[in-house]
Amino acid sequence: MTVTDAAALAALAGTHLDLVQAPFTLPRSRLLVFREGEGVRVHTSEYERMLAECRVLDALVVRGSDGAALPITRVLPHRVEFGGGVVTLGFAGPAALTVGLAEAGAAGVTIEWTTPDGERAHVGLGADATAVRFGVAADRRVGAAASGTHSADLAESEALWLDWFARCPRVRDDLQSMAAFCWWVLGANIVELPALGRARAVVPSKIGYVGLWQWDAYFIAVGLRHGDPGLAREQLELAFRFAGDDGQLPDVVHEHGVLASSDDLPRADRENLRRAGSAIADPAAPVPLTKPPLAAWALAKVLEVESADDWAREQLAIIRRSQDWWFAASDLDHDGMPEYGHPYSSGLDDSPIFDGPLPTTAPDLGAYLVLQDLELARFAERFGDADAAAHRARADRTLERLLELWDDERGMFHARAAGAEVASDTVVGLMPLLTGRLPGDIVDRLLTALHDPRRFGAAWSVPTVAVGDRDFSPERMWRGPVWVNTNALVIEGLRASGHPELARALAEETVALVVRGGGPHEYFNPITGEKARTATTAFGWSAALFIDLAVGLSA
Incomplete structure (x- = not known):
């Protein structure tokens, strides 16, 4: 099967990834991403624990320069697109998520998130910071840091999924x-x-x-x-x-x-x-x-x-x-x-x-x-x-x-x-x-x-x-x-x-x-x-x- 065939099958699967009945995840990863309000929420997946007990982020919202939330416009096995693809969310290995600009230089995009203990934070994306990586520890605590490998991380996840769909x-x-x-x-x-x-x-x-x-x-x-x-x-x-x-x-x-x-x-x-x-x-x-x-x-x-x-x-x-x-x-x-x-x-x-x-x-x-x-x-x-x-x-x-x-x-x-x-x-x-x-x-x-x-x-x-x-x-x-x-x-x-x-x-x-x-x-x-x-x-x-x-x- 060619890469094109595998990509076509991955796209077919993506039409079913509603982030409600089918979450965004990665083989071997314990992270699950679901729709939540204007954005998404994130959980871990654990034996004999309900999702509500395994919250990582209660909300993660992408906002444009006007302050309005950018909607989720497409989901593929390896990425979630916001605002027609202006911003993408993907995996940076099994234990981390990456959210970043599809093209460097876009201005006025803000990533906001809320943790289960009520902490609220945000970071603006632009020429200086094109992506933020959310690393999740074994105790479900989240660490956020600027990242310059967003495109490479998405490409690695895409290659993994294309190999699977092949x-x-x-x-x-x-x-x-x-x-x-x-x-x-x-x-x-x-x-x-x-x-x-x-x-x-x-x-x-x-x-x-x-x-x-x-x-x-x-x-x-x-x-x-x-x-x-x-x-x-x-x-x-x-x-x-x-x-x-x-x-x-x-x-x-x-x-x-x-x-x-x-x-x-x-x-x-x-x-x-x-x-x-x-x-x-x-x-x-x-x-x-x-x-x-x-x-x-x-x-x-x-x-x-x-x-x-x-x-x-x-x-x-x-x-x-x-x-x-x-x-x-x-x-x-x-x-x-x-x-x-x-x-x-x-x-x-x-x-x-x-x-x-x-x-x-x-x-x-x-x-x-x-x-x-x-x-x-x-x-x-x-x-x-x-x-x-x-x-x-x-x-x-x-x-x-x-x-x-x-x-x-x-x-x-x-x-x-x-x-x-x-x-x-x-x-x-x-x-x-x-x-x-x-x-x-x-x-x-x-x-x-x-x-x-x-x-x-x-x-x-x-x-x-x-x-x-x-x-x-x-x-x-x-x-x-x-x-x-x-x-x-x-x-x-x-x-x-x-x-x-x-x-x-x-x-x-x-x-x-x-x-x-x-x-x-x-x-x-x-x-x-x-x-x-x-x-x-x-x-x-x-x-x-x-x-x-x-x-x-x-x-």
Whole structure:
């Protein structure tokens, strides 16, 4: 791809950078710039801290010679333009911002700023001072100083972004603008975590999700593989790096360590669980926290675009131990079917299947375990380094347990809360399609459910709780809104179960939803197709999976 092509894709991404839902930032930087009044405000991005707690500058305003604020007139990945480009804001490395004149000699421009402690300051720009650099220390204190390297700093940031966009996948014309924005999201969400050294973690979002969540890493890697397979492999390697001695993979790797047990929960998470009336807020004994077993599926996807056999063998050893952990340590009632011991381990924290007592036997977990053993069997046959027959036999046994969750009268797979059937009709009941081994009559019933407007045939599919279910809410996280990752898994399930045309139709609807909603948000209202009110924006797995779906639809 030429520099011109990369610049064109960067400009396409820039049309979506509104500084409200998509902040101005830089790969590896913790600084976020948002619109605020007549100018912008600046925050840092930190694990388990709200933006309001991480303010750096409450306001930064550019004023012309008449004292009026110069409006923001254009945003590109590497610069923000004020007053038609008279003044530009950019990065001077990951920990500093630079604001300066586009051309030396312009007179009468003033930069004003206000700090969170109420300090106000300003500096005039002209022949003597063409730019001011704002350096941000680890304690969020800001130092401002005149700078003569504004143009060079902007050029360095532009080169970084052009290198990133040179890797952006090319897709259908009607999807290219959103794909460019989604590729920006993935680049913007690159951070360094102290626990990982210089390794690059693509976090779910710099707005509130600064860490490497295991499940997110899998989905993000699936999208990254189309443009940067090395970075995709890096996400999986980071997710696997901190496996426990017993094989358990942690839920989160963050800048203070890992989240692998209920004892590791941040205070805010415990308070949220208490408000919800959950007994799991303060369990009597530590509860392991992990994420659903899709590691082998993600590994297989990443290796489709670029083989790395020696590296893959190393990762497979970790994945096999993790798969064994589910059966050894998370089969809590010893019936051969592992359970979720905590809602967080499901990835669907707020799903109504967790309204009852724990542990929860869930059809999605059964499906993922079957899929993972089948993938591990295929890897064993490919590399000749493990017993493929043992993996297939365990997949058969798990499938038998999974089919016991089928309710033929209601036409659904149901979950069980501490052995009691859960009535809620949720998207987890569609995940057994992933096995590709369901009886034909069950597949037919699930397809009927997908198209039934009283169940999953919403205006925008697939709602995470059936529209006619008493627990359905179009706005509340996992209790109704559409999530791109669950849609992607249903699409995979339709393909695996012999319905590629239906899979393609749902893929088209999913990318159309992201376009309609204005970006790769965390989740979407299934009635309106718009961003749900409380959903995080510029969300990593939504961006990555949009790219994956767009590439598939463009082939």
